[in-house]
Amino acid sequence: MTHRISRRHFNLFSASVAATTATSALRLRAADPNSRVGLAIVGVNGRGMSHVEGFAANQQVEIRAIVDIDSDVGEKKASLIASKTGKRPVVYTDMRKAFDSKDIDIVSCATPNHWHALCGIWAMQAGKDIYLEKPISHNIFEGRTLVEACKKYGRLLQTGTQTRSSPAAIEAMQYIHDGKIGDVKFARGLCYKRRPAIGQLGDYSVPESVDFDLWSGPASFTNPKVTRPKFHYDWHWQRHYGNGDLGNQGPHQTDVARWGLQLNRHPVNVVSYGGRVGYQAEKKDPSYVDAGDTANTEVSIYDYGDKCIVFETRGLEDRPDTDPELAKLYGAKPGNKIGVVFYGSEGYLVQYTYIHFAAFDKSFNQVKEFKIKGDELNAIHMGNFVDACNARDASRLTADAMTGHLSAAVSHLGNISYYLGESNRLTAADLSKALSGIKSLDDNEATLQRTLAHLKANGVDTNEAVLSLGPQLAFDPEKERFSDNDAANQLLTREYRKGYEVPDAKSL
16 A cells, blocks of 8 residues: 655655656656756666666756776766667766866766765865765765765765655654554564675686776775676675675665664664675585675664664575564565664564565564555656755755764674684684674674574574674764774774875865
8 A cells, every 4th residue: 555755754855856666757847958957877887877877867867977997887877868868968087077077067977986985075076066875985984074074165966865755654653653562672673685606716708898007096006906707786795895784775774774773873782793704505516616705694773872783684584484573574575685674662564675664563563564666766756865865965865974974874884893803713602702892772692593504504503603702892983983093993984096096084
């Protein structure tokens, strides 16, 4: 069933954006073609094509340029855009040249994570507003710089967490805030998303059509060779460029979790445990070494003092028999589970997708559903960005820079704990003992046992020390620094390559 957005929440949207039925198309207020907003899309090999579709639906926008460091990809996508819109965009390999163009007013960015912040900063320094994919940063330092850059340059930044513009999500979050499931202090984010091994670790050539110097950008240059077989996309699972699924899918769910719990601040403590496990069993080869170095199984506990978020990452096959409680909310069928569970004193509220939520009583009976039809959410969220830019009003944005920074930081903090403890592999018994002393509103032992059961079902010998426990880290939300942990503070930023430095807020 479809629920219309209520009048009290309608002010979050431009008056020109409407979400209707599945067969109706999104149309923004018609504008003079000669005064359309000029858009450059940076990175068009994957998620960038969703940007093409979302912005192409907006009659106020004209896609005038695309940027991609893979020249073959850039030319092919430009031809595809021409067939869809009737106009072929200019193709660049260096984003700075696109930003210098007076034909460009706004930028959208769907590059690898390590480029997000610098793309946003360079765009704002060139006088452009920026739609920036999640996570908006590769580390916490970069997120803070983006927030300050918006202030200094008077530009607008929309984070690509499109759930913030979902009428179903807005209504569901208000349902929580109105106390309809009672007192809510705890939320569990889920990324049970199948991620097969990415290939044997080794030395592989860079595709001839790729400018690897530009692709590397702020990250160190690796001579030029890569250690994964598939060049595009699989960078997500190498921490030098990506942030694993905690930083890939995670910001969508931690953003919803923060929203529902009304947490507009950083946590005060974080601890993670996990590992990159199971691929030897998957390959039936005990000597197999996967090219990825981010966790495919990870549990992160975020203590906000009075509230708590736990985020679970699973990249192996999901098994229904390992999650009896969650099966009551998500169903017992195996497969991906991506969402958030809010635990209230009077019931539960569950996110299934960006446009589908449901509320349950304490007996797991569904009492209300929040759902819209259609696949127009990208266009709605991008339309919100365009309307805010045209109005020069950042308060209209549903996912501004600070929203993006706080949600990305959740992932970064969790990964920092994991990375620091990666060599600290514990047996199940020792891990259980250690978790018993960690403050959480979750049942730490129950979550651990479900995680171990999941691994065992995927052929992992849980009698051995297969999971690592990171240190529990105290974090100062105001200073954005860890207390008395120099190693953790070093991971708040990275060493930048000359010519691609991300400046600090004072150097903008």
